[in-house]
Amino acid sequence: MSKGGAAIDWRESRRQAARVAILEAAWALVREEGLAALSLRDLARRAGITTPTVYAYFDSKHAIYDAMFGQAAEDFAAHMAVPYDTDDPREVLVAGVGRFVEFCAREFARYQLLFQRTIPGFEPSAESYAPAIRALAGARERLALNGITDPELLDMWTALSTGLVDQQISNDPGGDRWVRLIDDFVDMFVMYCRSPKRVLTRVKKSPSRTKGAPR
Amino acid sequence: MSKGGAAIDWRESRRQAARVAILEAAWALVREEGLAALSLRDLARRAGITTPTVYAYFDSKHAIYDAMFGQAAEDFAAHMAVPYDTDDPREVLVAGVGRFVEFCAREFARYQLLFQRTIPGFEPSAESYAPAIRALAGARERLALNGITDPELLDMWTALSTGLVDQQISNDPGGDRWVRLIDDFVDMFVMYCRSPKRVLTRVKKSPSRTKGAPR
DNA sequence: GTCTATATCCAGATAGAC
DNA sequence: GTCTATCTGGATATAGAC
Numbered sequence: 316m317s318k319g320g321a322a323i324d325w326r327e328s329r330r331q332a333a334r335v336a337i338l339e340a341a342w343a344l345v346r347e348e349g350l351a352a353l354s355l356r357d358l359a360r361r362a363g364i365t366t367p368t369v370y371a372y373f374d375s376k377h378a379i380y381d382a383m384f385g386q387a388a389e390d391f392a393a394h395m396a397v398p399y400d401t402d403d404p405r406e407v408l409v410a411g412v413g414r415f416v417e418f419c420a421r422e423f424a425r426y427q428l429l430f431q432r433t434i435p436g437f438e439p440s441a442e443s444y445a446p447a448i449r450a451l452a453g454a455r456e457r458l459a460l461n462g463i464t465d466p467e468l469l470d471m472w473t474a475l476s477t478g479l480v481d482q483q484i485s486n487d488p489g490g491d492r493w494v495r496l497i498d499d500f501v502d503m504f505v506m507y508c509r510s511p512k513r514v515l516t517r518v519k520k521s522p523s524r525t526k527g528a529p530r
Numbered sequence: 531m532s533k534g535g536a537a538i539d540w541r542e543s544r545r546q547a548a549r550v551a552i553l554e555a556a557w558a559l560v561r562e563e564g565l566a567a568l569s570l571r572d573l574a575r576r577a578g579i580t581t582p583t584v585y586a587y588f589d590s591k592h593a594i595y596d597a598m599f600g601q602a603a604e605d606f607a608a609h610m611a612v613p614y615d616t617d618d619p620r621e622v623l624v625a626g627v628g629r630f631v632e633f634c635a636r637e638f639a640r641y642q643l644l645f646q647r648t649i650p651g652f653e654p655s656a657e658s659y660a661p662a663i664r665a666l667a668g669a670r671e672r673l674a675l676n677g678i679t680d681p682e683l684l685d686m687w688t689a690l691s692t693g694l695v696d697q698q699i700s701n702d703p704g705g706d707r708w709v710r711l712i713d714d715f716v717d718m719f720v721m722y723c724r725s726p727k728r729v730l731t732r733v734k735k736s737p738s739r740t741k742g743a744p745r
Numbered sequence: 746g747t748c749t750a751t752a753t754c755c756a757g758a759t760a761g762a763c
Numbered sequence: 764g765t766c767t768a769t770c771t772g773g774a775t776a777t778a779g780a781c
Contacts, residue, residue, distance in 0.1 A: 333746095349650035351566055355775065367777075368747055376775070423647075430700070432638075433648045435564035470697070471711055471718070478693020482685070485645070485742045493689055496682060503686070503722035507714075510721060527700045548764095570757065582759075583765055591757065 334372050337362050338382055345383075345424040350433055353379075377437050380428065385443035387429045388528060392446035394418045395453050404460040408501050411457050415530075416480045416494055426484060429528050430477075439528075447528035454530075463508050475500055477530055549587050552577045553597055560598075560639040565648060568594075592652050595643070600658035602644045603743060607661035609633050610668050619675040623716050626672050630745075631695045631709055641699060644743050645692075654743075662743035669745075678723050690715055692745055 340362035345353050355376060359366045373379045395414055399407045419426040427433045429447070454476075455469055463472075479500060483493040507513060555577035560568050570591060574581045588594045610629055614622045634641040642648045644662070669691075670684055678684075694715060698708035722728060 351648065352650045354773075356773080364746095365748060366775085367749090370776070371746055427648070431642075431646055431648070432700075433566065433642070433646070435567040467711060467714070470708060471714060474693040474697040474708055474711075474715075475690065476693070477696050478689040478691070481692050481696055482689040482745075485647070486744065493685060496686055496689075499682070499686065499722075500689075502727065503718060506722060506725060506727075507718035512717065512721075529701065569755075571755075579764095580766060581757085582767090585758070586764055 330372070334382070337364075337369060337372055338379070338386060341379060341383060342422075342424075345428075346422060350424040350427045380434060380437050381440050381443050384428055384439040385446075387425045388439075388443060388446040388450075391418055391429060391528070392450045392453075395450050399457075404457075404462075405501060405505060407457050407460055408505070409497055411454065412476050412479065412497050412500065413494070415476055416483055416497075419480045420484055420488070423484065423488070426480075430530060432527055444528065447530075451529040461505060461508070463505075465508075468508055472504065473530055475504060545587070549597070552579075552584060552587055553594070553601060556594055556598060557637075557639075560643075561637060565639040565642045595649060595652050596655050596658050599643055599654040600661075602640045603654075603658060603661040603665075605640075606633055606644060606743075607665045607668075610665050614672075619672075620716060620720060622672050622675055623720070624712055626669065627691050627694065627712050627715065628709070630691055631698055631712075634695045635699055635703070638699065638703070641695075645745060647742055659743065662745075666744040676720065676723075678720075680723075683723055687719060688745055690719060 337358065341353060341358055344357055344361055348357075353376075355366050355369055358379075359369050362369075369379075373382065395411065395418070399410050401407060401410065419430070451473075454472065458464070458469060458472060463469075479493050479497065483490075487493065552573070556568060556573055559572055559576055563572075568591075570581050570584055573594070574584050577584075584594075588597065610626065610633070614625050616622060616625070634645070666688075669687065673679070673684060673687060678687075694708050694712065698705075702708065
């Protein structure tokens with residue numbers, strides 16, 4: 316690597332560090348004030364810089380949201396992807412939902428950004444969005460471990476997981492009213508997948524456009 | 531009733547009509563621009579009045595959101611409460627979920643206001659919130675029709691319904707990717723409730739605080 | 746890259762005349 | 764009740780000196 320190259324790398328890493336510092340300030344703010352309440356003025360003050368300086372690192376407020384979305388999606392994919400420490404395929408499903416709700420419940424603003432459409436006019440870029448797709452593929456694999464591959468069952472599974480998370484966060488934040496039902500949910504779902512009635516499956520298809528990260 | 535009383539009624543009904551007109555303008559705006567994008571300036575222009583006049587009818591912006599919440603909750607309760615035209619208890623469940631997703635999918639902004647926490651600092655008043663509780667009681671009754679009364683099963687049911695609605699709206703707005711799975715969901719749920727495994731129930735309890743309308 | 750200073754605009758809310 | 768006019772403060776974003 317050339318001296319010039321190294322200098323460029325150094326500068327670039329400095330720049331990246333500054334970006335990360337700004338994003339950390341942003342997370343702290345939305346944690347306290349709510350996702351929609353983020354303002355560049357507060358953000359700059361929090362990060363110990365001035366508003367114009369923020370624009371040296373991000374083109375716009377939406378660009379900041381997009382970078383935050385990218386971080387969140389990355390964290391989400393990583394959180395879901397750490398190896399599942401069991402040989403029981405059913406336990407892998409249970410643990411997967413557990414991690415899902417754990418991740419979402421930990422930071423409400425992050426959950427809003429990632430899974431709800433709360434910022435008018437904001438849509439994540441394809442790059443920021445990519446890790447969320449990986450995470451969905453992971454869910455598909457955990458189901459396949461249980462011999463469940465039907466796309467309709469995958470859709471039912473995502474709805475199940477989403478509903479559980481949503482109810483837990485909305486109606487019992489910090490509690491375990493729905494979390495403790497995870498085992499029952501998995502029982503119910505697996506039982507249904509294996510039921511004779513389910514064997515007589517009809518096939519349908521329909522296109523879909525997507526809002527928010529897949530789950 | 532006295533002449534004076536009638537005059538007061540008339541004035542009051544005029545006032546109510548004006549309030550409703552403002553709220554209609556508000557709904558039109560949030561439908562087009564998003565719930566969080568509502569501004570009193572645009573609202574006034576849309577309603578054919580000026581900003582200060584809005585304050586003759588509502589104390590603040592939050593009061594407008596609250597009135598909108600009240601309308602939405604009322605509509606929701608009414609929508610869910612119209613008699614179910616079948617004797618089959620299972621079909622009542624199916625129809626109930628169908629109505630739920632239909633109501634939510636019809637207007638995204640209304641769904642956000644009613645079921646998500648997207649406006650920083652806004653919480654509905656107890657009065658506006660009341661109809662939502664009635665709606666939840668309705669769900670409980672539809673389950674009871676099927677011999678399902680366990681509170682934990684009610685929680686599972688609400689999570690199921692919520693998840694289905696959420697996935698449908700977020701990932702296939704205007705489509706039927708999850709709607710067409712309603713029958714399967716009900717099959718799965720009822721089958722689980724009636725399963726022998728479920729008979730050996732353990733009892734637990736935990737308190738809960740609530741955010742958003744119950745569902 | 747970082748600042749001061751400022752542009753431009755919009756927000757929610759109020760004063761006071763009619 | 765409704766208006767004009769205005770207050771106060773916030774927003775995002777940019778110009779230009781250093």
